Amino acid sequence: MPPQLYTRLESPHKPPLTALVVGAGLGGCAAALALHHHGHTVLTVLDKVREFGRLGDSLGLGENALSLLARWGCDVSQIKRIGNQAPNMTIRRWSDGKALATQPLMDMAGYIGHRGDYHDVFLGWVRERGIDVRMGSEVVGYEDGEKPVVVLKSGEKLSADIVVACDGIRSLARPLVLGVQDDPVSSGYACFRAFFKTTPEMLEDAAVNKYMREDCVNFWIGPDKHLVQNTLRGGEEFNWIITHKDDGDIPESWFQPGDMDEVRRLVEDLDPEIRGIVQRTEKCLDWKICYREPLPAWVSPGAHRIALLGDSCHAHLPTSAQGASQAVESAAVLAKCLNLIGDSRDVRIATRCYEKLRFGRTRQSQANGEDLRDRWHNVLKDVDENRVIDPEDVKIKNRWLYSFDAEEDARERWKDVKELVKDELMAGAISPLC
Ligand SMILES: Cc1cc2nc3c(=O)[nH]c(=O)nc-3n(C[C@H](O)[C@H](O)[C@H](O)COP(=O)(O)OP(=O)(O)OC[C@H]3O[C@@H](n4cnc5c(N)ncnc54)[C@H](O)[C@@H]3O)c2cc1C
Structure with a gap:
């Protein structure tokens, strides 16, 4: 979308809700961008490392993520330009390279590029919006409450209306906020x-x-x-x-x-x-x-104002090629839910709706990666070299993931999920996600 056509949404809250984002990876950047688009105020994005290197290697971003980013005013042509430009991908036999199936690249990862390059673009979008990114700021503690607090290693404490913990697969928020000791x-x-x-x-x-x-x-x-x-x-x-x-x-x-x-x-x-x-x-x-085993909750149990997002709560296998894209979807849904509540005292309704709206979709996308790996590893087992393999048995089947509009889905299901959450909050018992 050309930047001049972009309009940031207005917050229904006066003053707008404030947010702290922990982790400036792709998930943290997406959270900052989504919150900003939906009219909330991102006070700062904190990351423990002093500077980012060009870390990792190839990573995929699907159309499901790019269409959200474009809606938030990000120039996604920057991503498309630096990604792999091949129209198709080919699935071959291990022993001799025989082509078993060829399909459009868009059936799988969408846009494959270097994680470090994509991350640079995401950080650029965050900084373009004047959102503060504080490097060398390791979060070592969280205090849940009506004004949740993050505690930095330096001893400094920061607070906002909501904290979004995007601190990756080895998340500290998982044990500290959710009380879950889930070893890998x-x-x-x-x-x-x-x-x-x-x-x-x-x-x-x-x-x-x-x-x-x-x-x-x-x-x-x-x-x-x-x-x-x-x-x-x-x-x-x-x-x-x-x-x-x-x-x-x-x-x-x-x-x-x-x-x-x-x-x-x-x-x-x-x-x-x-x-x-x-x-x-x-x-x-x-x-x-x-x-990690799926988590029964993604939100702090006390005041419900600290929410986990990205690999910290829904890490993916590499064959899913959806880890970063699902983090973008989650960012969209959290920001949207915070926009849908009429009263800023209802943040807890927004966060609990967010986890309920997102859990099923992330489980499906995780399972897709496992299914593909298993099909690939099993299809050639004990079969004669000359047997013709049905291309459908080895094709990547991710298309259904890409046409999904996470914000629209949240809007459509909001009313029903909100009623359920209100009842659960009233009864004082949030039902576990799994
Ligand atoms: C170094 C690295 C290399 C990767 N390489 C690949 C790859 O090659 N291919 C691929 O598909 N995926 C890769 N990933 C994973 C991929 O980036 C994620 O799956 C996806 O982007 C979702 O991102 P996330 O923001 O949830 O987590 P991450 O990308 O892991 O980002 C988490 C961020 O939180 C910060 N952080 C962690 N703890 C704290 C704390 N206590 N206080 C403050 N900040 C904290 C970290 O420094 C990091 O910047 C890599 C991740 C990392 C960190």
Whole structure:
């Protein structure tokens, strides 16, 4: 949407509600943007790191997220420009690269780009709106109440009408606000991930360059493992991610170095046209895929004014390609609910409606990622090399996720969910989400 056509919504509250956002990742930025669009005042977005690097590798943003961001006045062409430009992706057989199915890229991740680059764009949008982002501000405590408080490591305390905790998969808000001690549950899988700039030598070497000459996205699927490959910037950057069975006990971290000897063993039977570049890669990360059991609540139990959002309450598997997009949807719904309450004393109704409106949808999108991984890992098990695989068995089926308008859904279901929440608050017993 051209910025001149953008109008920020007016808050129904006089004065507008104030909000503190904890975590300036993609979820925290989305929360700030959504709250701002819906007329609320974001006092500050706090992040514990002193500065952001270009961290992570490829991440997908779906149309379901981009259409919300565009509605909030964000120039989403910035995202589309820096993402992978391939129209299609191909799903291939692990052993020889035979194409099993080809489908539009929009069926899966939508826009695949570098997480760090996307994050930069999100931060730019937040700063463009004059929203304060405070780096080096680690939150170590929360106090629930009619004016909830966050406590910083420095001892400073900040308060607002609502606190939105977007502090990621290793959230501190989860135990401190919800009282949940949920240790990571191993999914039984891990990823080796590598992201690097292609060199002139690589580009000239026919043994490794087949998939680095232009923007492309390919998947090699095999029994109990799959490899995702994509390029960025027309082949200047190259990313591969191998998901494989792993019950090992490595820490859950974005930065754990991987063992390239193990990777080389893992790809010994891989299609030679991609194996070469994987085996030649100097270093990779070992990324344990952990998940959390679904939470029975996303909101503080006392005054209901601290709400969790993003990976802190609905982390996704990489095959869902929806972690960031679902955080944007959640941001939209929380901000919308705060706009729908007529009285600022009803924040608790908004937060409890938010979790009820969002829970089912995030569970479906999480399950979609698990289903895809299992289909990919099982379809070639015990089958003859010559058997024709039905493309439908391996295709990514994410389209239904993209046409969803989270704000519209909240508006449509608001009345019924609000009545339910009011009854539960009156009875003093909020029913658990699961
Ligand atoms: C370093 C890193 C690399 C990643 N790489 C990938 C990737 O390659 N592909 C992919 O699909 N997804 C990746 N992700 C996950 C992806 O960014 C999220 O799934 C998605 O964007 C939802 O984001 P979120 O804001 O909920 O969580 P996150 O993106 O994890 O952001 C959480 C933010 O909260 C901050 N924070 C945490 N605790 C505190 C605290 N106590 N006080 C203040 N601030 C705090 C963190 O510094 C971080 O900036 C990565 C996340 C991180 C942090």
